[in-house]
Structure formats: C-alpha cells, structure tokens
Amino acid sequence: MTTTPASAAAPSSLTPRILEAVRHYGTLGIFLVLVIVASLWSDAFLTERNLMNVVRQVASGAGIMAVGMLFVVLTRGIDLSVGSIAAVGSVLCAHLIAAQGFSVPLAILLVIATGAACGVVTGFFVAYMRLPSFVISLAMMAIARGISLIVSAGRPITMGEPGASLVDFGSGFFLGIPQPAILMLLIYAIGAAVLTYTSFGRIVTAIGSNEEAVRLSGVPVERYVLSVYVISGALAAVAGIVAAGRTGIGTPQVGVGAELDVIAAVVIGGASLMGGRGNMFNTLLGALILGIITNIMNLAGVPGYHQNVYLGLIIILAMLIQYVTARSRR
Amino acid sequence: MTELVSLSGIRKNYAGVQALKGVDFDLKAGEVHALVGENGAGKSTLMRVLGGETPPTSGTVSLYGEMVALSGPRDATSRGVSVIHQELALAPDLTVAENIFLGRLPGFVNHGALRKAARDILDRLGFAIDPAVQAGRLTVAHQQVVEIAKALSNKARIIVFDEPTAVLANSDAERLLAIIRELRAGGTGVVYISHRLNEVFDLSDRITVMKDGSHVETLETVATDVDAVIARMVGRQMSALFPPKDGRVPGKVVVDVRNVTRGRKVRDVSFSVRAGEVVGLGGLVGSGRTEVARLVFGADKMDSGTVELNGKPLHLSSPRDAVRAQIGLVPEDRKEHGVILDAPIRINTTLAKIRSITRFGILNVTKERQVATALGAEMRLKASSVDAPVSSLSGGNQQKVALAKWFHADCDLLILDEPTRGVDVGAKSEIYNLINDLAKAGKAVLVISSEHQELFGICDRILVMAEGAIVGELAEGAFTEQQLLTLAMTQSARNRDEASL
Numbered sequence: 001m002t003t004t005p006a007s008a009a010a011p012s013s014l015t016p017r018i019l020e021a022v023r024h025y026g027t028l029g030i031f032l033v034l035v036i037v038a039s040l041w042s043d044a045f046l047t048e049r050n051l052m053n054v055v056r057q058v059a060s061g062a063g064i065m066a067v068g069m070l071f072v073v074l075t076r077g078i079d080l081s082v083g084s085i086a087a088v089g090s091v092l093c094a095h096l097i098a099a100q101g102f103s104v105p106l107a108i109l110l111v112i113a114t115g116a117a118c119g120v121v122t123g124f125f126v127a128y129m130r131l132p133s134f135v136i137s138l139a140m141m142a143i144a145r146g147i148s149l150i151v152s153a154g155r156p157i158t159m160g161e162p163g164a165s166l167v168d169f170g171s172g173f174f175l176g177i178p179q180p181a182i183l184m185l186l187i188y189a190i191g192a193a194v195l196t197y198t199s200f201g202r203i204v205t206a207i208g209s210n211e212e213a214v215r216l217s218g219v220p221v222e223r224y225v226l227s228v229y230v231i232s233g234a235l236a237a238v239a240g241i242v243a244a245g246r247t248g249i250g251t252p253q254v255g256v257g258a259e260l261d262v263i264a265a266v267v268i269g270g271a272s273l274m275g276g277r278g279n280m281f282n283t284l285l286g287a288l289i290l291g292i293i294t295n296i297m298n299l300a301g302v303p304g305y306h307q308n309v310y311l312g313l314i315i316i317l318a319m320l321i322q323y324v325t326a327r328s329r330r
Numbered sequence: 331m332t333e334l335v336s337l338s339g340i341r342k343n344y345a346g347v348q349a350l351k352g353v354d355f356d357l358k359a360g361e362v363h364a365l366v367g368e369n370g371a372g373k374s375t376l377m378r379v380l381g382g383e384t385p386p387t388s389g390t391v392s393l394y395g396e397m398v399a400l401s402g403p404r405d406a407t408s409r410g411v412s413v414i415h416q417e418l419a420l421a422p423d424l425t426v427a428e429n430i431f432l433g434r435l436p437g438f439v440n441h442g443a444l445r446k447a448a449r450d451i452l453d454r455l456g457f458a459i460d461p462a463v464q465a466g467r468l469t470v471a472h473q474q475v476v477e478i479a480k481a482l483s484n485k486a487r488i489i490v491f492d493e494p495t496a497v498l499a500n501s502d503a504e505r506l507l508a509i510i511r512e513l514r515a516g517g518t519g520v521v522y523i524s525h526r527l528n529e530v531f532d533l534s535d536r537i538t539v540m541k542d543g544s545h546v547e548t549l550e551t552v553a554t555d556v557d558a559v560i561a562r563m564v565g566r567q568m569s570a571l572f573p574p575k576d577g578r579v580p581g582k583v584v585v586d587v588r589n590v591t592r593g594r595k596v597r598d599v600s601f602s603v604r605a606g607e608v609v610g611l612g613g614l615v616g617s618g619r620t621e622v623a624r625l626v627f628g629a630d631k632m633d634s635g636t637v638e639l640n641g642k643p644l645h646l647s648s649p650r651d652a653v654r655a656q657i658g659l660v661p662e663d664r665k666e667h668g669v670i671l672d673a674p675i676r677i678n679t680t681l682a683k684i685r686s687i688t689r690f691g692i693l694n695v696t697k698e699r700q701v702a703t704a705l706g707a708e709m710r711l712k713a714s715s716v717d718a719p720v721s722s723l724s725g726g727n728q729q730k731v732a733l734a735k736w737f738h739a740d741c742d743l744l745i746l747d748e749p750t751r752g753v754d755v756g757a758k759s760e761i762y763n764l765i766n767d768l769a770k771a772g773k774a775v776l777v778i779s780s781e782h783q784e785l786f787g788i789c790d791r792i793l794v795m796a797e798g799a800i801v802g803e804l805a806e807g808a809f810t811e812q813q814l815l816t817l818a819m820t821q822s823a824r825n826r827d828e829a830s831l
Contacts, residue, residue, distance in 0.1 A: 214670070
C-alpha cells in the first residue's frame with residue numbers, strides 16, 4: 001500500500017530455513033493476510049479515504065515513535081516515556097506558537113530539542129549509572145506527563161491563526177498522500193539507512209547482542225546507549241507536533257498509553273526485547289498492522305473497551321511467534 | 331579407626347569427556363585426608379560425587395561400611411556428609427540463623443529459638459557472629475564459619491572443605507585450621523582440598539594426589555615431602571604442536587607494568603614485555619592472572635600503579651583507552667566476552683576498528699567482506715562465508731575470529747587469556763602458529779594459560795603468579811612443571827596479606 005523504505009533486513013543467516021523465513025517475512029505475511037481479509041470483509045476498508053485515514057493515524061500515533069523505540073529495544077532497553085514526551089511536544093508546540101508568539105519552525109526546533117533533552121536524562125541514568133531503563137523511563141513518563149499538564153494548565157491549547165501552517169501540514173496531502181504519512185515514511189527511510197548502512201546502527205545492534213563483547217572491543221558503549229534514548233525522545237516530540245498539527249490543538253491528553261502501542265508495533269515487527277534483533281521495515285509493518293486492526297474494529301463497530309482485549313491477544317500471538325523462532329536457534 | 335567413606339572405582343563422564351577414570355578414595359574417622367592435584371585433575375568432581383550432587387557413571391559409594399546410592403545433596407546431608415564449596419552457597423538475604431538451619435526450617439519459624447540454637451553452635455566454634463544479621467553482610471571468612479556451623483548443625487561426621495583458605499587472610503585461615511583440628515579430635519572425618527601445600531603438610535594425616543581424573547597415589551603425610559607430592563602431580567606431555575621459536579627478535583620494551591594493585595586480587599605486580607616476545611603468565615586458576623590482564627586492558631580500574639606503552643604512560647579508564655593505545659585482549663570467556671555469537675564473522679572481525687571500513691560513519695560492507703575474507707584466509711578460518719554467524723563455527727574457529735579482531739586492529743600488545751580453551755588439537759596448533767607469527771612481526775604478546783605445556787611450548791619466559799602477586803619467573807630452557815608448580819603452590823602463603831578482612 002505504501003512504498004517501502006530501503007530494505008533493512010538485519011544481517012543474519014540462522015537455521016533452520018523455514019523458521020528463519022517466518023522470522024523475516026512473518027510480519028509481512030500477517031500484514032498481507034490482514035489487508036486481504038479486511039478488504040474482503042468490509043467494502044469500506046479498501047477505499048482511499050479510509051486508507052489515508054489509517055496512515056495518518058499511524059503517523060501521529062505509534063508510527064513515528066516506533067522508530068525511536070526500535071533503536072532503544074535493539075540495545076536491550078525500553079522507553080516507556082514516549083507517550084508522555086509526545087504530550088509535552090504537543091502542548092509545548094501549541095504553547096510556544098499561540099501564547100509565546102514563536103514562529104512555527106523555531107517552535108518545532110525547540111520542541112524537538114526538549115524531547116531530546118528528556119532522552120538525555122533517561123539515557124544518562126541508563127547508560128552511565130547502569131540503572132534499569134524500565135524504571136528510569138517510567139519515572140520520565142511521569143515527569144513528562146506532569147510537565148505537559150503544567151505547561152497547559154491541564155487544558156487544551158488552540159494554536160489558531162499563528163499555527164495555520166502547521167495545521168495545513170497536518171491535514172494536507174502531497175501527491176494524494178497525507179503529509180504526516182510522508183514524514184513518517186521519510187523517518188523510517190532514514191532510520192533504516194542509519195540502522196543498515198552506518199557504524200552507529202551496526203554498533204547499536206551489536207550492543208544488544210553482546211554488550212560486554214562490544215565494550216571489550218574498545219567501543220564507548222555508554223555514548224551509543226545514551227544516543228538511542230535521545231533519538232527516542234526527539235521522535236516522540238515529533239509525534240507530538242504531528243498530533244498537534246492534525247487537530248490544531250495541543251493537549252496533555254496526547255499519547256496516554258501510547259508507549260504500549262509503540263512497544264507492540266516493535267514487537268509485532270519481530271524485534272526482540274532481549275536486544276540485537278529487529279528491523280525498520282518490519283517495525284513499520286507492525287505499526288500499520290496495529291493501525292489496520294484498530295481500523296477494522298472501528299469499521300465493525302467493536303466497542304472501544306473490547307478493542308483493548310483483542311490488541312492484547314495480538315501482542316501475545318506476536319510474542320509466541322518470536323518465542324518459537326527464538327527457541328529453535330538455541 | 332572406623333572407615334567413614336569408601337569410594338571405589340568412581341568414573342564420571344561429562345558429554346564424552348572422562349572427568350574421573352575409576353578413582354578410589356577413603357576417609358577414616360578422626361583424620362584429615364588432603365586431596366591435591368592441578369586444576370582439572372578431578373578433585374572437585376570426586377567430592378561432588380561424595381556430596382550426592384552428581385551421580386557417578388559407575389563405581390560405588392560406601393558410607394560407614396554400607397553401600398549407598400545418594401539421591402541428591404539432601405540425602406548426603408541427612409547421612410552426615412557436608413561439602414563446603416569454594417564458592418559459598420549461603421542465601422545472602424537470609425539471616426545467619428536461617429542459613430544455618432536452611433532446608434530444615436519448620437513451616438512457622440520461631441526466630442528466637444532459631445537464633446539461640448545458632449548462637450550455641452557459633453559459640454562452640456569460638457566466633458561471636460550475630461545470628462540475626464544477614465549472611466551477605468558478613469566477611470567471606472565469617473561466611474565460611476557459617477557454612478561450618480551449618481555442617482555441624484547437620485551433625486555432619488564427614489566434612490569436605492574445597493579450598494577453604496583461598497579467600498582468607500592469615501589470621502582467619504589459622505582460626506579455620508584450628509577448627510578443623512578440633513573437628514578431627516572429635517572424631518569427624520575431614521577431606522581437605524587445597525593448593526597450599528604448606529597447609530596441607532601442616533594439617534593432614536594422609537595426602538591423595540590426583541591427576542587427569544585418576545588417583546595417582548595416597549601418601550602418609552609424615553612419610554613424604556612437598557617435592558615428592560609435586561613430582562606426582564606433574565608429567566602430562568603434549569605432542570609436538572608448537573612452531574619453532576626461532577626468528578623472533580626481542581626489541582624494545584612495548585609494555586611496562588609497574589606496581590599495579592587492585593584490592594586483594596592483584597598485588598604490586600610489575601613486569602614488562604618486549605616487542606617480538608611472548609611472555610607467559612602461569613599459576614593456578616584464581617591466582618590473579620585474568621585480573622592482571624583486565625587491568626592492563628582498562629576493563630577494571632587499578633587502585634595504584636602505572637602502565638607504560640612504548641615509553642608513554644597510559645591513562646586507562648576503559649577498554650577504549652587501551653584499544654586506542656593499540657592494546658588488544660582475547661578474553662577467557664569466548665562466548666560471553668570474546669565474540670558476538672549472533673553476528674556474522676565480518677562484523678566481529680572489524681568491531682575493534684570499525685573506522686577502517688567507514689567513511690563519515692557510512693559502512694563499506696564490500697570492503698569489510700574483503701578485509702574479513704583476507705584475514706580469514708590468513709588464519710585458515712573454516713567457514714562457509716564471512717557472512718556466516720560466529721555461532722555456526724567450531725570453538726577453534728570462533729577463537730580465530732576473536733583473534734582476527736585484534737589482527738585487524740593491528741595491536742602492539744596482544745593479551746591472550748586461555749587462548750586454546752575448548753579448542754580442538756588441530757586448531758590449537760594453528761593458534762600457536764598465529765601467536766608465533768605475531769611475535770615474529772614484532773608484536774608483544776602476553777599469554778595466560780593453565781596448560782603448562784602450552785606455556786612452555788610458545789613462551790620466551792614465564793611469570794608465575796600466586797594469590798595476586800608474581801612469585802617468580804622461569805627463563806627459556808628452565809621450564810619444568812615441577813618448578814612452576816613449586817612456585818605456584820608453596821610461595822603463596824608468604825605473600826598473604828596479614829591484614830584482617
């Protein structure tokens with residue numbers, strides 16, 4: 001349905017072949033089956049309007065954040081703060097533009113820097129103090145949510161006329177594709193290129209496979225670990241800006257519970273929470289799969305509360321597939 | 331004297347390897363029977379059989395004159411056998427009292443009564459240890475005492491000590507030996523495993539020497555001496571696997587280590603290695619050889635001392651500093667530290683010098699394949715391609731990849747910690763050749779090995795370590811196991827720290 005960014009197949013060749021194929025193409029298979037089933041089942045699914053709606057939602061939801069999360073997960077870490085940082089991004093962006101009179105580009109830059117700064121804090125404690133990322137990012141999740149409520153005084157901030165260009169971007173199309181979706185694809189393409197073709201991506205992956213071996217090869221592991229949290233924080237802020245652009249409103253309610261969707265996207269995309277394994281293209285598919293499932297359930301009129309149950313079951317299924325393929329390798 | 335233990339014809343195979351090849355051993359009431367031998371001789375395995383921790387492949391175990399089939403450690407304990415291991419097995423978060431009675435705690439614990447019972451036993455041993463304190467907060471020496479108390483509370487009549495004094499300061503070791511003498515006087519049978527032959531002669535009634543999983547001889551302590559015991563421990567020969575050492579020209583000093591100290595593990599170690607020289611670091615497992623390697627590589631921080639490379643002092647705060655200064659380390663634990671098993675050969679090969687295949691951070695994988703393929707050919711690496719994961723290789727070939735990383739990084743000093751452990755004979759010989767090539771190319775090489783013949787075969791000289799210190803040096807032409815072991819096993823007590831723990 002969309003053009004794929006540079007194929008980011010992680011370098012590996014493990015036996016046996018079939019399980020390897022499942023591991024590599026399993027996500028793509030699930031994705032295709034899902035699209036076929038959905039289009040057969042509902043006429044409303046395969047319409048341009050609906051599809052564009054799905055990708056726009058994915059872009060401002062889990063999609064962009066999953067790129068940062070993948071980097072974190074590759075190092076065997078986790079970042080629970082992304083949803084809250086997105087809320088900071090959304091609120092701060094609207095606040096700077098509407099209340100402080102910042103120009104849109106400057107506001108965007110400051111907001112991304114703020115997200116990155118949150119990542120620096122998390123990353124410092126994880127990389128240099130060797131504290132568990134789960135707990136530190138949980139703390140950052142609370143802090144960032146709090147900051148978003150403080151900045152907004154708990155109320156949505158309308159950007160109005162000064163933010164018109166951002167709203168245009170958020171709701172506009174380019175070549176018939178929603179602009180946020182194009183931004184998302186661009187970020188995935190860059191992410192895939194970094195992961196596959198740079199020493200940074202190589203070392204991040206290697207750290208997740210065997211941190212001690214990498215350290216004993218003379219690599220400054222701490223810097224790389226810190227960087228992935230910075231990337232994650234910055235991209236979470238970007239997601240917040242996109243969300244603000246889509247609605248024209250900055251609200252502290254953005255991204256509540258989003259960390260779970262983001263982690264689910266990465267896991268459905270076949271990345272291992274034990275680090276060292278995962279790729280960008282499959283992560284994008286993972287995010288789209290989540291978006292499509294939500295969309296189908298909406299089309300089918302499944303109540304919101306029930307949707308959570310099905311999402312949970314799908315995550316368990318994804319973990320099962322991983323478990324089976326991972327176990328066969330030992 | 332009553333016979334407490336009689337082991338007869340004990341064999342134990344682990345995955346095709348014969349750890350014990352039909353060993354006989356007996357223990358009488360009221361004696362200390364010492365068990366000595368090199369690392370890997372099978373002493374600990376034999377005691378695991380006695381402690382019910384591992385069933386023998388064949389052979390019989392008799393306790394108090396009666397043949398038994400021990401179902402597990404619990405069974406052995408209930409029959410009065412206690413094994414106190416080198417690595418203490420206390421639960422660190424439980425109290426001393428709970429540890430002493432662990433495994434026999436009632437459903438509801440009466441802490442008052444438990445503490446009183448624990449205090450009675452500890453008093454008997456002459457130690458004022460608070461039974462209410464968490465075991466993990468005690469010194470190692472006191473933890474050892476708790477282990478003994480645990481054995482006594484089990485009414486053990488047979489107690490095995492596996493290297494009990496290795497971690498103890500002098501005064502504490504003396505206390506422990508006194509306790510063992512008391513136990514003996516009370517009719518307990520004690521098996522005493524130690525590398526400290528001075529202690530063994532001081533304490534034991536009989537000495538059994540083991541070698542390569544076999545019983546060599548049992549000697550009356552009064553009728554023998556240290557030289558005779560060591561002579562029975564040595565004598566394993568390796569075939570001619572080693573390349574000739576000619577063609578090496580020792581040059582200027584590459585690394586100069588001065589007075590390096592870290593806690594009790596490394597004490598005031600000084601040595602130097604020249605270009606074109608292979609220096610061995612011998613001694614027993616746990617004598618501090620690996621710790622020295624990690625200090626010189628910056629993997630651990632030293633308390634004091636200096637390391638100079640090519641005349642320039644190094645500031646070593648991480649392995650990165652060492653690698654930048656052209657020092658490489660092939661660590662002891664290949665799978666955990668030496669290579670990334672999941673990653674392809676080429677990625678492992680270039681890891682220590684990834685800049686060589688990047689431009690502005692962009693990888694040149696084509697170049698990487700060329701580099702890795704060329705090195706692989708040079709090292710006679712057997713692999714389908716450099717894209718194959720290291721996990722798909724044999725142990726010897728994995729080790730070659732670990733070496734290739736440092737060949738690629740072009741180190742001036744390469745430290746090899748047990749470079750041929752778990753490697754088949756063919757690959758061993760090839761690794762020896764590679765080490766020789768490094769020396770011929772003017773590199774400085776430091777090799778740690780527990781295989782003495784290996785050190786003799788590849789080194790120009792050998793430094794012997796014991797208890798964290800260098801206790802002697804063997805020069806080329808004067809390599810004998812007798813000498814190496816004499817240094818490693820009798821010089822140790824001299825260096826022991828007097829300070830209490």
